[in-house]
Amino acid sequence: RKEVEQDPGPFNVPEGATVAFNCTYSNSASQSFFWYRQDCRKEPKLLMSVYSSGNEDGRFTAQLNRASQYISLLIRDSKLSDSATYLCVVNEAGTYKYIFGTGTRLKVLA
C-alpha cells in the first residue's frame, strides 16, 4: 500500500461546481497534513494546512479523519483558475519526512 494515495483524476467539472478530493495515508503516526496546488511545470504552492478540527479558507475547506486515516479538500464554486494538480502531503511525527501523494488533477471547464 502506498504511504499516501490520491485518485489521479482528472476531475472535469463545470465552472461553479463543487468538487471534493480525498487522500488516504497509511502511517497512523502521521501528525501534520497539508494540501498544495501545482500548476503545470511550476513548483507546488501551499494551499492550506489541515487541522484536526477542520479549516476553511474562502471557497476551500479541508477536513481530517484520523480514525479512517484520510484528509479531504472541498472546493466550492469552482473557477477556471482552480485548474491544477492538488497534492496531499503528510508529515511523520517528529521527523523531516514529508510524504507527497501523486496528486489529483482538476480541470474546471467553461
Next chain:
Amino acid sequence: ETGVTQTPRHLVMGMTNKKSLKCEQHLGHNAMYWYKQSAKKPLELMFVYNFKEQTENNSVPSRFSPECPNSSHLFLHLHTLQPEDSALYLCASSQDQGDYEQYFGPGTRLTVT
C-alpha cells in the same frame, strides 16, 4: 514571490559533466530540502538540512552531492549523471520540522543527454 530562489531554471548536461544547482531562501527558515520530481511520480525527498546539518539522506546515489554552507543556501552538486536523472529538482524550506509548511523554489528542470 521570491521567498525561495533557484538557479539555473533550466540545465542541459552531458553524462560526463559536472554542474551545481543553487538554492537560496529569504524566509529565515532553519530547514532546507532537495526534492526530485519525475513525470507521473510523487515528489521524492533527497536531502534535508537543519541548521546546516544534514539530517536526512534518502538513499540518494553518490553522483548527487549536497552542500549547505549556511542556513540560507543549499547546493546540489551533480557529476556523471544518467539520463534517468532528468527531472525537475525542487528546493524547499520550512521554519522547522513537522507542523511547519514547506515553501518551494521554482525548480531546476534538468535534462541529462
